[in-house]
Amino acid sequence: MSKLIKLNNIHKHYSMSNFIVRALDGVDLTIDEGEFTSIIGPSGSGKSTIMNIIGCLDIVSKGDYYLCGENVARLSDRRLADIRNKRLGFVFQNYNLLNNISALENVMLAGKYAKMKSKECKLLAKEALRKVGLEGRMFHKPSELSGGQQQRVAFARALFGNPLLLLADEPTGNLDSKTSKEILKMLVNLNKQGTTIILVTHDMDIANVATRKIEMLDGKVINDIRREKENEIN
Amino acid sequence: MRLTELIKSAFSSLWSRKIRSFLTSLGVIIGVFSVAALLSVAESSVREMNESLSILNSEAIEVWINDPDIELTMDDIKELGEDEFISAVAPYIVGNAEINKGLIDLNTSIIYTTSEYDEAKDLTVHNGRFILPIDQLEETNTVVLGINIALKLFANIDVLGETISINNVDFTIIGVLKETPSGLFEDTNEELIIPKSTAERYFGVEGINNIAIEAANKESSQETVEFLNRYLYLKFEDEESYNIYSNDQVQSYIDETSKTLMFMLGGIGGISLLVSGVGIMNIMLVSVRERTREIGIRKAIGARRKDILIQFLVEAIVLSIFGGLTGIGLTYLIAQPVGNIMGGLDLSLSTTTVMISTLFSLGVGVVFGLYPAVKASKLIPVKALRYD
Numbered sequence: 001m002s003k004l005i006k007l008n009n010i011h012k013h014y015s016m017s018n019f020i021v022r023a024l025d026g027v028d029l030t031i032d033e034g035e036f037t038s039i040i041g042p043s044g045s046g047k048s049t050i051m052n053i054i055g056c057l058d059i060v061s062k063g064d065y066y067l068c069g070e071n072v073a074r075l076s077d078r079r080l081a082d083i084r085n086k087r088l089g090f091v092f093q094n095y096n097l098l099n100n101i102s103a104l105e106n107v108m109l110a111g112k113y114a115k116m117k118s119k120e121c122k123l124l125a126k127e128a129l130r131k132v133g134l135e136g137r138m139f140h141k142p143s144e145l146s147g148g149q150q151q152r153v154a155f156a157r158a159l160f161g162n163p164l165l166l167l168a169d170e171p172t173g174n175l176d177s178k179t180s181k182e183i184l185k186m187l188v189n190l191n192k193q194g195t196t197i198i199l200v201t202h203d204m205d206i207a208n209v210a211t212r213k214i215e216m217l218d219g220k221v222i223n224d225i226r227r228e229k230e231n232e233i234n
Numbered sequence: 235m236r237l238t239e240l241i242k243s244a245f246s247s248l249w250s251r252k253i254r255s256f257l258t259s260l261g262v263i264i265g266v267f268s269v270a271a272l273l274s275v276a277e278s279s280v281r282e283m284n285e286s287l288s289i290l291n292s293e294a295i296e297v298w299i300n301d302p303d304i305e306l307t308m309d310d311i312k313e314l315g316e317d318e319f320i321s322a323v324a325p326y327i328v329g330n331a332e333i334n335k336g337l338i339d340l341n342t343s344i345i346y347t348t349s350e351y352d353e354a355k356d357l358t359v360h361n362g363r364f365i366l367p368i369d370q371l372e373e374t375n376t377v378v379l380g381i382n383i384a385l386k387l388f389a390n391i392d393v394l395g396e397t398i399s400i401n402n403v404d405f406t407i408i409g410v411l412k413e414t415p416s417g418l419f420e421d422t423n424e425e426l427i428i429p430k431s432t433a434e435r436y437f438g439v440e441g442i443n444n445i446a447i448e449a450a451n452k453e454s455s456q457e458t459v460e461f462l463n464r465y466l467y468l469k470f471e472d473e474e475s476y477n478i479y480s481n482d483q484v485q486s487y488i489d490e491t492s493k494t495l496m497f498m499l500g501g502i503g504g505i506s507l508l509v510s511g512v513g514i515m516n517i518m519l520v521s522v523r524e525r526t527r528e529i530g531i532r533k534a535i536g537a538r539r540k541d542i543l544i545q546f547l548v549e550a551i552v553l554s555i556f557g558g559l560t561g562i563g564l565t566y567l568i569a570q571p572v573g574n575i576m577g578g579l580d581l582s583l584s585t586t587t588v589m590i591s592t593l594f595s596l597g598v599g600v601v602f603g604l605y606p607a608v609k610a611s612k613l614i615p616v617k618a619l620r621y622d
Binding site: 052055056057058059077078081082084085090092096097098100101109110112113114115118157166 | 235238239246247250473528530531532533534535536537538539540541614615616619
């Protein structure tokens, strides 16, 4: 398998009023294409920060980040936007859908930013919503959908352009246990279909769904375990 | 994102906040209404001034002596009359007259002058004749009436041979002037004209402090003004002691005044438009703050800085253009009826006013929408996503 992500000595510091927070403190990490990796750690361990760095939502203070062999730490804002649009997909704990537009329009947004033709964009968005089982709720606004349905819309939006990497930050955090299991099954299936997934969670049971588990503490990777066996969702 | 999509998105976003969008536009509506209405008033006034000037004799020149201690003589008039650029020259003095005819008393302007006055001022007699050299020579009690004076005294203009009393001296009417367009400084229709020599005899009028001149042709008008300037300066050695007015000068004076008037009135309206621009900026800044998370989501999905910038800029422009067009529509509906109430002023909107108002409102949208849009576009995705 080829290397999708390579982090070399990544540091991320935040300046507070009279002290510096070291959110990431020299992280080295490699993730291969097709891997299902969970990043786990307590609050403040740096797990969300590393996801933001990998997702090009934030920039590093120091170090190099290679995505598909390209050092994205040195790219322009415009190029980073292109990467987020075409190579990455995000699923957040609070869904992050736009409330004033329908589920279909939310999914179509990614295509619109890719300057895709409206007709083609609509077809692909409908297809993505069908895949997550929401063909009957396409024209509903997020406020008219349940939490699980909103998260499915978020998945449809994340998978819209067939991204190389799906980043999921506590995707089941706001869901009941039944819906959480459905979402996790969806992640496993996506991974089986070849999508590389990084799942950030503080819940060990959820982290165990992944084939690789990275534990973080105080901005450092303290454990990196790979498992051979199939994922199990109880 | 394609521009059409961005515009659609801007409309959708503004529509979702209808009341706020309308109230923000209201400032622009009032601003554009002020600009358009005030420019209409200015244009209308300038148009009326130009219309009255355009029908005046363009060869006419006036000399006014300002200093009461100096005066021109009949020798000066004779000398000026010999100049090749001058076709007619007449001295005149403006006075005030108490007129009486039967039960009617009038107080009006009276001109003491010579027989060349009608040519110098381009006047035409409707009934009878103008003053002749013989009237001047024999100091006859003859008077020529402006048409309105004739109507006021007799209610008609067939009044030749009638007698009226001017400052308690009887005068015989020898002519009534045709109606003439009122000038910027006088209205001949409301005046009486008698021989200067008669006025000297009865009313003790002396000296010459005004001259009416007709240049030989329109082209020589400027040269005549220059000649008069040289002549009068040589005589009085003080250029402050006299004024020379030609219609060309009056035209350029009006042009200057028009510009000032347009800038002033447009400026007053412009200030309210600028205030409305501050309102747009304020609301757009609030909007950026409220929608910080949305901006973060859009950036996470792949929106570039340019996409966010254009989205917010288009929203500001839509607000201002909507306000601008509504303001123009409102002016269109209101201006003319108001003009009619204000004594038949033509306050119709000109293309220039519509263009200026529309461009100004567009400018307000761009200028005041730019800062919030730039601010929105520069948000860092992760910080925007964390915003509550």
